Amino acid sequence: MKNTSLIGKLISHREWLLAGIIALMLVGVGSTAPFFISPGNLAEVFDDTAILIMLACAQMLVILTRCIDLSVASNIAFTGMCVALINVAYPDTPALVTLIMSIGIGGVLGAFNGILVWLVGIPSIVVTLGTMSIYRGFVFLLSGGEWVNAHEMTPQFLALPRATFLDLTVLSWIAIAVTIIMLVFTRFTKTGLSIFAVGGNPKAAVYSGLNVGKYQFITFCISGAVAGMCGYLWVSRYAVAYVEVAVAFELQVVAACVIGGISIAGGIGTIWGAALGAIFLGLINNALPVIGISPFWQLAISGLVIVLAVIINSRSEKRGGRRILREAHR
Amino acid sequence: ADPVRVGLVVKSLGNGFFEAARDGAMEAAKEIGNAEVIYTGPTSTTAEGQIESINALMSQRVDAIAVSANDPDALAPILKRAMDRGIKVISWDSGVADDARIVHLNPSSNALIGAMCIKLAADVAGDGGGDIAILSATPTSTNQNIWIDEMKKVLPDYSQLKLVDTVYGDDLADKSYRETVALLKKHPDLKVIVAPTSVGIVAAAQAVEDQGKVGKVFVTGLGLPSELAGHVDAGSVKSFAIWNPIDLGYSAMMIAYQLTQDDEHMMIKAGRMGTISFDKDGNGAMSDPFIYDASNVHKFADIF
Amino acid sequence: MTKDLPDDLNNGLRRKLMRWETLLMFFVAIAFFTNTQISPYFLDPWSLSDATFNFTEKAIIALPMALLIIARDIDLSVASTIALASVAMGFANTMGAGPIELAVIGMAVGTIAGFINGWIITKFDIPAIVVTIGTMSLYRGIAYIVLGDDVYRSYPSDFAFFGQGYVWGVLSFEFVLFLVLAVGFGILLHKTTFGRRVYAIGNNPTAALFSGINVKRHRLFLFTLVGLFAGLAAVLLTSRIGSTRPSIATGWELEVITMVVLGGVNILGGAGSIFGVFIAVFLMGLVTFGMGLMNVPGIVMSIFTGLLLILVIGTPIIWRRIWAARKMHSNSRN
Amino acid sequence: MNRPVLELRNISKTFPGVKALDGVELQLYPGQVTALIGENGAGKSTLVKVLTGIYAPDGGDILIDDKPVTMQAATDAKRHGISAIHQEAVMFDELTVTENIFINNQSRNMFGLLDWKLMRTRAKTLLEYLDVNIDPDLPLRELSVAHKHLVSFAAALSINSNIVIMDEPTASLSHHEIQELYRLVRRLRDEGKAILFISHKFDEIFEICDRYTVFRDGQFVGAGEISDVTQDDLVAMMVGRTVNQIYPKIETEIGDTVMSVNGLSHPTEFDDIDFNLRKGEILGFYGLVGAGRSEVMQALFGLTRTSSGSMNLNDKPFKPRNPGDAIDQGLVYVPEDRQHQGTILTLPIFQNITLPQLGGLSRSGFIDMAREYDVARKYATRLQLKAASLSENVENLSGGNQQKVVIGKWLATNPNVIIVDEPTKGIDIGSKAAVHKFMGELVAQGLSVIMVSSELPEIMGMADRVIVMHEGRIVARFDRDDMTAEAIVTAATGAS
Ligand SMILES: Nc1ncnc2c1ncn2[C@@H]1O[C@H](COP(=O)(O)OP(=O)(O)OP(=O)(O)O)[C@@H](O)[C@H]1O
Ligand SMILES: Nc1ncnc2c1ncn2[C@@H]1O[C@H](COP(=O)(O)OP(=O)(O)OP(=O)(O)O)[C@@H](O)[C@H]1O
Numbered sequence A: 001m002k003n004t005s006l007i008g009k010l011i012s013h014r015e016w017l018l019a020g021i022i023a024l025m026l027v028g029v030g031s032t033a034p035f036f037i038s039p040g041n042l043a044e045v046f047d048d049t050a051i052l053i054m055l056a057c058a059q060m061l062v063i064l065t066r067c068i069d070l071s072v073a074s075n076i077a078f079t080g081m082c083v084a085l086i087n088v089a090y091p092d093t094p095a096l097v098t099l100i101m102s103i104g105i106g107g108v109l110g111a112f113n114g115i116l117v118w119l120v121g122i123p124s125i126v127v128t129l130g131t132m133s134i135y136r137g138f139v140f141l142l143s144g145g146e147w148v149n150a151h152e153m154t155p156q157f158l159a160l161p162r163a164t165f166l167d168l169t170v171l172s173w174i175a176i177a178v179t180i181i182m183l184v185f186t187r188f189t190k191t192g193l194s195i196f197a198v199g200g201n202p203k204a205a206v207y208s209g210l211n212v213g214k215y216q217f218i219t220f221c222i223s224g225a226v227a228g229m230c231g232y233l234w235v236s237r238y239a240v241a242y243v244e245v246a247v248a249f250e251l252q253v254v255a256a257c258v259i260g261g262i263s264i265a266g267g268i269g270t271i272w273g274a275a276l277g278a279i280f281l282g283l284i285n286n287a288l289p290v291i292g293i294s295p296f297w298q299l300a301i302s303g304l305v306i307v308l309a310v311i312i313n314s315r316s317e318k319r320g321g322r323r324i325l326r327e328a329h330r
Numbered sequence B: 001a002d003p004v005r006v007g008l009v010v011k012s013l014g015n016g017f018f019e020a021a022r023d024g025a026m027e028a029a030k031e032i033g034n035a036e037v038i039y040t041g042p043t044s045t046t047a048e049g050q051i052e053s054i055n056a057l058m059s060q061r062v063d064a065i066a067v068s069a070n071d072p073d074a075l076a077p078i079l080k081r082a083m084d085r086g087i088k089v090i091s092w093d094s095g096v097a098d099d100a101r102i103v104h105l106n107p108s109s110n111a112l113i114g115a116m117c118i119k120l121a122a123d124v125a126g127d128g129g130g131d132i133a134i135l136s137a138t139p140t141s142t143n144q145n146i147w148i149d150e151m152k153k154v155l156p157d158y159s160q161l162k163l164v165d166t167v168y169g170d171d172l173a174d175k176s177y178r179e180t181v182a183l184l185k186k187h188p189d190l191k192v193i194v195a196p197t198s199v200g201i202v203a204a205a206q207a208v209e210d211q212g213k214v215g216k217v218f219v220t221g222l223g224l225p226s227e228l229a230g231h232v233d234a235g236s237v238k239s240f241a242i243w244n245p246i247d248l249g250y251s252a253m254m255i256a257y258q259l260t261q262d263d264e265h266m267m268i269k270a271g272r273m274g275t276i277s278f279d280k281d282g283n284g285a286m287s288d289p290f291i292y293d294a295s296n297v298h299k300f301a302d303i304f
Numbered sequence C: 001m002t003k004d005l006p007d008d009l010n011n012g013l014r015r016k017l018m019r020w021e022t023l024l025m026f027f028v029a030i031a032f033f034t035n036t037q038i039s040p041y042f043l044d045p046w047s048l049s050d051a052t053f054n055f056t057e058k059a060i061i062a063l064p065m066a067l068l069i070i071a072r073d074i075d076l077s078v079a080s081t082i083a084l085a086s087v088a089m090g091f092a093n094t095m096g097a098g099p100i101e102l103a104v105i106g107m108a109v110g111t112i113a114g115f116i117n118g119w120i121i122t123k124f125d126i127p128a129i130v131v132t133i134g135t136m137s138l139y140r141g142i143a144y145i146v147l148g149d150d151v152y153r154s155y156p157s158d159f160a161f162f163g164q165g166y167v168w169g170v171l172s173f174e175f176v177l178f179l180v181l182a183v184g185f186g187i188l189l190h191k192t193t194f195g196r197r198v199y200a201i202g203n204n205p206t207a208a209l210f211s212g213i214n215v216k217r218h219r220l221f222l223f224t225l226v227g228l229f230a231g232l233a234a235v236l237l238t239s240r241i242g243s244t245r246p247s248i249a250t251g252w253e254l255e256v257i258t259m260v261v262l263g264g265v266n267i268l269g270g271a272g273s274i275f276g277v278f279i280a281v282f283l284m285g286l287v288t289f290g291m292g293l294m295n296v297p298g299i300v301m302s303i304f305t306g307l308l309l310i311l312v313i314g315t316p317i318i319w320r321r322i323w324a325a326r327k328m329h330s331n332s333r334n
Numbered sequence D: 001m002n003r004p005v006l007e008l009r010n011i012s013k014t015f016p017g018v019k020a021l022d023g024v025e026l027q028l029y030p031g032q033v034t035a036l037i038g039e040n041g042a043g044k045s046t047l048v049k050v051l052t053g054i055y056a057p058d059g060g061d062i063l064i065d066d067k068p069v070t071m072q073a074a075t076d077a078k079r080h081g082i083s084a085i086h087q088e089a090v091m092f093d094e095l096t097v098t099e100n101i102f103i104n105n106q107s108r109n110m111f112g113l114l115d116w117k118l119m120r121t122r123a124k125t126l127l128e129y130l131d132v133n134i135d136p137d138l139p140l141r142e143l144s145v146a147h148k149h150l151v152s153f154a155a156a157l158s159i160n161s162n163i164v165i166m167d168e169p170t171a172s173l174s175h176h177e178i179q180e181l182y183r184l185v186r187r188l189r190d191e192g193k194a195i196l197f198i199s200h201k202f203d204e205i206f207e208i209c210d211r212y213t214v215f216r217d218g219q220f221v222g223a224g225e226i227s228d229v230t231q232d233d234l235v236a237m238m239v240g241r242t243v244n245q246i247y248p249k250i251e252t253e254i255g256d257t258v259m260s261v262n263g264l265s266h267p268t269e270f271d272d273i274d275f276n277l278r279k280g281e282i283l284g285f286y287g288l289v290g291a292g293r294s295e296v297m298q299a300l301f302g303l304t305r306t307s308s309g310s311m312n313l314n315d316k317p318f319k320p321r322n323p324g325d326a327i328d329q330g331l332v333y334v335p336e337d338r339q340h341q342g343t344i345l346t347l348p349i350f351q352n353i354t355l356p357q358l359g360g361l362s363r364s365g366f367i368d369m370a371r372e373y374d375v376a377r378k379y380a381t382r383l384q385l386k387a388a389s390l391s392e393n394v395e396n397l398s399g400g401n402q403q404k405v406v407i408g409k410w411l412a413t414n415p416n417v418i419i420v421d422e423p424t425k426g427i428d429i430g431s432k433a434a435v436h437k438f439m440g441e442l443v444a445q446g447l448s449v450i451m452v453s454s455e456l457p458e459i460m461g462m463a464d465r466v467i468v469m470h471e472g473r474i475v476a477r478f479d480r481d482d483m484t485a486e487a488i489v490t491a492a493t494g495a496s
């Protein structure tokens, strides 16, 4: 009896379950390829996953409000191209200014999505399906289809995400900072709480004086700003900007949220969940080649994991009836 | 008379290599006078995207199509249909099935390219030799696959080199980068990465630099001087090879034009490139690849 | 008190539908006119016929997808299902299957893939979007496992008929098949009990259940149907390009959904018509064909399809709002 | 008499096709409870929504302390000292009790961040004030419907307001909780707050209200002191006519057993349910809200799996696997939640009515639209449905008319057993009488009815026999001759 309730508690706390699976995976991979779990390598894996973590956290906010942002990958490509071109035109721009600009540009793209959802009232999946094509098309118009290559970028433009501090890259630190800010934001601000509320029950939110559309708008702005920042980080990390940057990455971001237990129906989810979901995917991507599994298996494995994760989540979410009968309580 | 219109279909738009080829084709068109180049292709390296581009060219009733194929088989039916409609079809750079084009223009002899890549790898690995790995484009890329086969053929001659892995970066910079990083992790003793793709070689060089492996791991293969000059300076790339993509585009355009003029397809005059001969399967080669290193890369970096 | 309620059966509904389709028709007319202006090649029967190949397979999936979306579900795995079915056909081909057998195998594999989607979704009661994001990777992943960097080709020459054959003059087999299926789906959705139940489920699944509709079975059937049609599309596409790679049809799921949504199907379920989807298919076809004639790169075309999507969905919403505001205004003055 | 704190003048609100409010007026006085009375669809809830900034009125003035104000959003209402408990439970299931209570009224610490510790303490205090024992850290979804409602009271009280609006607050509360609520209302009144109390139940109106205002069809009919009027006066004002008989028990010939249920059990919801239903009989199921009656009925209808027990219908074993089976065998269920379970609000009336029997109205799968419309019209006429047309969406109807659509849809299937779950919940007295009269006609025609109701007068007035449930079990059975209100209520509370 005690046992089942313990398991019940564990499973109800999806994050712990997910963290456990991640730990198991690390042990498993580490036993075949010990170097994989060396601190240095783990830091690299984290560095490789940092962008996904940030995007998943931001996407979670959007999903909490019953929306979805499919335009993040295109936003990355667009903002990345913008800052790369700016860097080519004005090589003296300090990296920090570039970072701030990227947040701004991405935020504007996000705000455009948000306006269409809020003020025009088009379903978010339609809006972002549209802007996903539009933003990526603009990358082509902006660049004339040409690539911006490493040798055209200035060293300081390239240095920011690579610089290390306490054995972690600045990119990793940015991801950690974003995650912490998001945690505080969701737990301890009125806006954060309101985002959960408008997604959990939009009608009740209106009755409580919360403007559902406005909060959806805010989450799109956040998602856009984070995507914009990731645009710069991506372009600078891989030292190239071109039209197809991060193509189809939005699906990985949504998948990370799904694995992290964020309910697509809105209102349910935690930053921990989103971050762990992203780390989980990042780990799979990095570990498979290491343990000698053909890259051709990678896609099927992550697909299978997503399906299994949502099945497990759905089981733990089921709240077997209200239990009117007395004995059942004891 | 109406100008002769030739559709130049490339693997993907925005790729520096193909932009240079386009410039060559334009040059040829200008030289011919009464000809026009329609430069088109998808933004990602997919066969479906190329099919749509070819469909659009057919609708405009162009006179000839010159294609660098993302997939030799998937493009075959549509190209056959184009030929049925009286359009002259050639492939260049990366070929299609034999019966779906009149001739195919290889940038160089495939055997030579394969041999050259391995030779560059052997040079950079030094006498001690070591492990080498190949970073290719998409698994379906015709020319890549042929070159890799050719490399494997000559490898036995270089007993000091050991091919440990072949990975695919899909001609996407970020994917190539990740694949390179994974290679470096998986094979700590890796000495050389051979990337016979202009996208892959840049990404690989960047990854080697970021992983702090400059001097230990070298990248070589096929690439553009303009994109690799920085990496040659950084030391991750010692030398690499490429033929002149401008010449390649120029030749493709010339050949396509000639085919619209007469039926000769064994010996085709290609302007300043001279006469190019094609075998009974319609395969021909343009010229030998040229090797670039610190001594000459900056000179050519301004050209392509 | 007991006087009969006015007999305006259907009128309200039809009026609502008409408004949407009129708007689409208007856009189609604009696109058509523009195309005649920009290119002398546009009004050529063979050109038009060639152009239909670019969208027919997607349009065929859009038909059952419309039903699925009306019933409040969605299937993002259709493109991957195509890959899986195509790989299965390629494999069967190496075992010596004939053209008809290949087609049957393709459709069967599609059907199974659709059934698995539907089974997981209805059995565990998980949102469709989540499950099909997973199976989207899974199905294509299986295709990669089977085929890796290899290719299946040399399909029998008779097999080419499905994707390359012509029924009559410029009318290709694919296109005629699409026309027939569109009529069939129009009848299915708008005239049959099944169609009515699809609407009921899409508008309120709980009340549909309480009304004696076996909601799970209907949903399962719809997913299976979408799978079957993805399989059919795989047959056509494989036949058309005569080869199979695991990357076949990448990104199609979003194009199919764009067609459906553009056709006025409410992405949140409950509303839409096959006729709307039918027109939307042609609208997208015309727009992309016209731009193709001008050699506009595909990526730039996608800007236009994106804008078109937002514009076509957004215009009636804004229009309705202005209309309501004006009515409100005139009311309050009375 | 003192001056009103809140005064509405000439307020109008139009929805497409409906004039929900047409120049109405209302005054609320400090220290007084004002009842707002009117039939379903009279515009009461619409007025509440106008008052709380959820709907913008088309015209008219809202005056607070004689100063005109505008309400743009629910936050404005809060600013003007108005708090409301709405008719529908509009709460957040996934948030905790504390979060729900302070959703738009948070306390912050010195960093500008939310101060959960303080809010939890305040939540505890509020809940104690309401005399309920709820853990403020529980997610709301784990609470019963009644407790959820009480949390919404706490949320309304967390705002320091002068005006408190309660829209049918007792609809989902048990007898005990209703008494608690009365105490609360009186306490608020004594604190000098102005209270607007909306209810369809006359006993409570006469018990706690000081004044009344009556609306009919969106128009103001009259207002005054409760002590000056009788129930009949109010009814006459509401419906514009007098309603004599609210529970018209038609004596019918009771025949043989049509349905028998033996030892029906469910792992967690109910246990050992045993009863017979005879032809031409109304069998009442009484219990406090949450006693599990709906779960039993849903099991009979094939919606819920049972763990053991057996059923017979028309002398044949009855084991429905889904509602379709039950409908085929002549048993139908009118659910308690009209809006979610009963109707499809966004579809037209005629499609709602014919939905359960589409098969019968079609030829090889193709719907015969003409016949479909005939059926719909027949039942709409029979139930005296008030609507613009049969193609009107159900969402545009008032609650009572929506209920008529649900009943019509089930009658159209020609059932022989009809289960009605809270058939008159939230329905005005006029529609209620119509529903009751109709049920009488049904049994007179030989149908058998199972009626679940939490309203004692309704059960006692209508039922031939009454079964009382408590915590998932049958605890008492009464015949028409030996039922008394005391005995039934005592049994329902679980006291032996
Ligand atoms: N959002 C809406 N859209 C259209 N019509 C509406 C809307 N809300 C209410 N109505 C209509 O306005 C009228 C008044 O409804 P309201 O809910 O105010 O009645 P009520 O007096 O509260 O009834 P009840 O006692 O059933 O709660 C009804 O005819 C109803 O159908
Ligand atoms: N805590 C709860 N959370 C979610 N839904 C609930 C909760 N309590 C009740 N419900 C649902 O609300 C509806 C009304 O519940 P209610 O309290 O009337 O219980 P019931 O089982 O129907 O008991 P009875 O009919 O005897 O009152 C039912 O459909 C029930 O499933």
Ligand SMILES: [Mg+2]
Pocket (backbone or CB within 6 Å): D044, D045, D046, D087, D167
């Ligand atoms: Mg009301």
Ligand SMILES: [Mg+2]
Pocket (backbone or CB within 6 Å): D290, D293, D294, D336, D421, D422
């Ligand atoms: Mg109930």
